[in-house]
Structure formats: structure tokens, C-alpha cells
Amino acid sequence: MSNIWAVCKKEIKTYFTSPIAYVTITVFLVLAGFFFQNLILWFNQYSMQMAQNPSYLQQININQMVFSPLFHNISLILLFIIPFLTMRLFSEEMKRKTDELLYTSPISVKQIILGKYFASLFVLLVMLLLTGILSMLTFVYGNPEVKPILIGYLGLFLMGATFMAIGTFYSSLTENQVVSAALALGTLLLLFVLNWASQFIQGIWKDVLNYVSFSQHFDNMTKGILDTADLVYYISFIFLGLFLAHSVILSRRWR
Secondary structure (H helix, E strand, O other): OHHHHHHHHHHHHHHHOOHHHHHHHHHHHHHHHHHHHHHHHHHHHHHHHHOOOHHHHHHOOHHHHHHHHHHHHHHHHHHHHHHHHHOOOOHHHHHOOOHHHHHOOOOOHHHHHHHHHHHHHHHHHHHHHHHHHHHHHHHHHOOOOHHHHHHHHHHHHHHHHHHHHHHHHHHOOOOOHHHHHHHHHHHHHHHHHHHHHHHHOOOHHHHHHHHHOHHHHHHHHHOOOOOHHHHHHHHHHHHHHHHHHHHHHHHHHOO
16 A cells, blocks of 8 residues: 555656646636536526516526536536546656656556556546535525535546546557547547437447446436446446556566
8 A cells, every 4th residue: 555655646746746737727627617607697697587486486406507517517627638637647657768667666567557546536636626616605605405516526526537547548558648648538538428329229229328428327416316326337437447557557567
């Protein structure tokens, strides 16, 4: 565990002693704040219109009208940002020719991967915690339900962690960071929109595409629904991404 922590600390330091983390977090917060502001303005306008007819006021739900679409928007932002966070994890080591030194150290491949992966998760956690400030503002002016918000943030973290695992795998394949980011982004986009393609087919393939799609499982969490099947799905994808990265690096280590 100490070896994992040592690698993790080194990677976190690399993130925050360079512009990578600061630029990424700033872009993420600006975009998330933009979507949040527009959703709040739309919600206030809609509430004022419904106030003219008190019978409709009971249908207004800030969780469904603000937070659910906000979580969907944030997930799209993460989809485009995370490949640029993970592209350097192993690609940079290979480009600088420091990977051989790393792989011949007493630290195991598994510990190296987990250390780098946990460092990227730390950056993800910081980004999500900062957006929590936006959520706190709604409690000042409204009365949202806490549980659906927490489940929605759990969904964002799991989806982001899945994106990180896939990005880690592609970073282990090539020393070119741009190629790594492009491969990760293309894969994430494909897995994100598979459920849209399922609308045009029938039978078992429709169910398969719906199950494999990221957004299908995330949609439940944005509504405050916590299903163990969704948790298993994301954990399985995380394990698969890290396992593939481990296999690639292990094969390179023994060449």
C-alpha cells in the first residue's frame, strides 16, 4: 500500500505543479457553472409562470428540473475532459524513456497502475467537490432533496472513474499523448451513444446496446435511483480498463 501511495503522491504533485490540473479544473467549472446558471434561470422563469396557477406548483421539482439535466451535462463535460487528464499517465513515461526505470523498480505493475489511477481519481474528486458549491446554493433559495443529489454525484464519480480507467488503458498503449487522448475520446463517445443506436434495432441486440451504453446506467442515478446492477456495471468497466492496462504494461516489462 505504501508503494501505491508513493506513486499516487508523485502523480498528484505532477498534476498540480504543472498547468494540467488548474486548466482542466477551471474549464470544467466554467462549463458546469454555465449550465447550472442557465438551468436555474429557466427553473425560476418556469416557477414564476406556474405560480399563476397554484395547482401546478406541486409539479415543480428542482431535483428533476435542475439537477438531473445538470448531471447529464456534467457527464458530457467529463467525457471530453478526462481523456486529456489520463493521456499522459503512461505515454509521458514512454516518451521520456523513464518507463524502463519505473518497470524495473521494486514496485509491481499493479501498484504503479493503481497509484497513477488513484491520482487521476483525486483530480476528478476535486472537480466534483467544487461543483458541490453550486448544489449548496440551491439549498439557500430552495428545498431540494438531498438523497437524489448524492446518488447523482455518486453516478458522476463512477462514470468519471470508468472514463479514467479506459483512458489509463489507452495511455499504456502509445507514447503519443494525442493519440492516447483521441482513442480514449472516440471509445467513450461510442459507448456513450450506443443506446441512441438501439432505437433503430429490435431484439436481443437492442438490449445488448442498452446495457453496454454508459448513459443508460447513468440515467437512473440522475433520477436518484440506486440500482446494484448499475454499480456492478461501472465497477466491471473500471476493472476491465485497469486489467487491460496491466496486461499491456506487463507484456512490455518482460520483453
